[in-house]
Amino acid sequence: MSERPRDSERLRDYHAKRDFDRTREPEGRAGVTGAEPRFVVQIHDASTMHFDFRLQVGDVLKSWSIPKGPSDIPKDKRLAVPTEDHPLEYEEFEGVIPEGEYGGGTVIVWDHGTYEPLSHDRQGRPVDFAESIEHGHATFRLHGSKLRGTYALTRFRGDDDESWLLVKKAEGRAGGHGAPDPRRARSVRSGRTLSQVAADDRKK
8 A cells, every 4th residue: 555644634534445556546644724714526426427516614625425416505405414524625636536446436526616504593692613613504606616605504313323404595586496407417627528537547
């Protein structure tokens, strides 16, 4: 195995699931956090097609798998299943995870940008965003190339595993387009589709 930075507690699960001699996913290092926290939405054509929604919280990306993808239509409630924390550099990851590796398949960056934490307590006072996630309800405003506006993540407990719902708040005029067709969607970074990224990888 190649050497990598010493595991941080928050990235231990991420590192344990990956062989960095095989995958080009980022290993994680001490990142520089900007004035505004970042978010990214990646489309992941793995064993099942899904979207990965990630919010920067401190020095990691808190992550959820969203099978139907985030929607900009307020009435749409999207199931969001939490996954392991990812390193900040994962915001830029686009490519093919080798077959046999955890999450094997093609990844594109569908959207990314910054977000504003908006979580408040019952008295209307701002609360720490990391704490609001821990408590199971977080509100934030996305400033992406494609997703914009106020969203909320709310935890509930289903029959099996802990799950969340991602819902957009109704603001101004109603509208929106819902989630894109993942096979036709294009990367905000490279303009490529999933199939184009996979084809380019085969040429290497």
